[in-house]
Amino acid sequence: MTCQEIQDLLSPYLDGEVTSLEKQAVEKHIRLCAACRQELNDLKEVISVMQSLKDVPLPADFHSKLHEKLLQCRQEQGVETVLQQAAGKKNRAGRFLRTPWISVGVAAVIMLAVLTVANPLGLHGLETDFFAGQQVKSQAPVVDGILSEEDVNMAVQGTGKEKVKELEREGKCAEAVSAGEATAKQDVEQDAKQEYFLAQKVDENASNGRKTSNRSLEKKPEILSGSEVPDQGMEMAEVPVKIMGAQSQIEGIEKVFGIAAYNDAAAKREPMVRKTATLEMEVSDLRQAEDQIMSFGIDAGGEVKEVSLNETGFDGRRCKLLMTIPKEKFADVLGEVKSLGSVNLKYYYEQNLSQEWERASIRLEQLTTEEEKISYLLAGDGSNINKKELENELNLLLEEKQAARKTLSSLSQKIDTATITITLEQ
């Protein structure tokens, strides 16, 4: 062995981290070589000098300070959980009410229910939430955020007809009932046609320039079963204006448009799928595998990022890569990557985003129509409309429109690309 080779072994030799062969070689060499002997002695001295460094004492307040920080940290974690739960509820309640125009009727039902069923929850706070709206279809599960589902179902559905009539009489709010009924119908998955019919009727009335139009529940069966919609026999009920505000002015349009657009979209539905895969593999050479994966990703027109293993995932010689590639290349690249080593774990996932996509695109269309309608109303003579309120609504609507666009673009990105997460272990 050369002096250089011996000197490389000196440090492990002093630590007892050499094989017996290496040990013999070192001992034989230093007996003969003065330079290496000197080097060994110097290293010994370095080690003993360093080991002479005593432990520095802990500052007196170290533990108490840390204790405080830990308590604070735990409290924050606790608060976070509570906040998350609260946000969840608020969100559901908010989305429920925020769904403009269309939800007003439902909201009125809820209000009535709140008043007459004596639900302990107050109404304040509900009016101030502005979360992105969704169409009626998605509202059903939301109801339990405010009333128990049973309450509402009972109030708007078959067995609760009497109750609804009662509510209607008391509140003079037939609109609320009919809209509420629409929701309930969707709950039980009745034909959308019926709803379309209903909506059409409302639309007619709305375009007549009425503030709101309503139908009594008694007339309902005829409307649903018959092909003609009797104009006579419609009971008009006054809607509490301060609750409905400007929203009711365009409610009908929303309804008819929403359903038509939904059916339209459903007809030309294409599966929109987000593809993801997670691989855990063992490879013989970590760096080489990493390089190859990088080049696979780039060749496929995507990109590869190294993500740090989180603190808890740490256990030695591993690395984690996140690959984003065009979805057409997904299967090819996955195959290439798999061939690099033995796969310990693979997880393949397809998430169907069609519904989200539909919901967002329908919403966007709805919002556009609403925008036009409000603009039209604003441009009119304005004799019996509250301009300020309409302007407010318009602003909110534009905000929501922007949010819907954003959702769509992030969805389209998710659909167009596929991701593969690879954890490599040597």
Added chain:
Amino acid sequence: MPDLDEKLVRRCQEGNIEAFEELVTRYQQKVYNIAYRMLGNHHDASDLAQEAFIKVFKSIKGFRGNSLFSTWLYHVVTNVCRDELRKRSRYVINSLDEPFMTEDSQLTREVADTADLPDKVVEQRESCRYLQQMIDNLTPEYRIIIIMREIMELSYEEIADILGISLGTVKSRLNRARKSLKNRILEERELFRESERLSAGRREA
């Protein structure tokens, strides 16, 4: 001892904060010393050691026990310190440009500062400070491995696990770190002896 750690970790994961305090008591001295040797002063050491404990506390639920708790803890504290040193290296580059910050003037000033203290205390302090200065002058990677081996007295295998490097790398890196330390100590010793002689001469005069 690892068994007790394991039990404590499990209790922490169930939300028992006292169990974590127990782990802190068991390891605070070591964690603090790593941070102190890495950063070279008490203030930073205190902050960073606490930061490391908080990090571990926050993510303990996800700790799967693939390694010993102590290995994980040392890994976190070395990472926290290394990140801090990296942040600072920018400032160091700036301060190197300042005039009159040569090694000689630094050394002279230190000797002058301690001129009124009893000789023995001076000697001890000087030697501790001097050794810490040696450590501070190493690159972070060498510094970490020297601390792990000489001060923490960890095995090569443990060091490999903590730093996420191979045994071979531990061997060669430690060897190089010690050599670099040796060269500095030899150099500095000459300078130190010189200044000792000078200051001794000054005290006599």
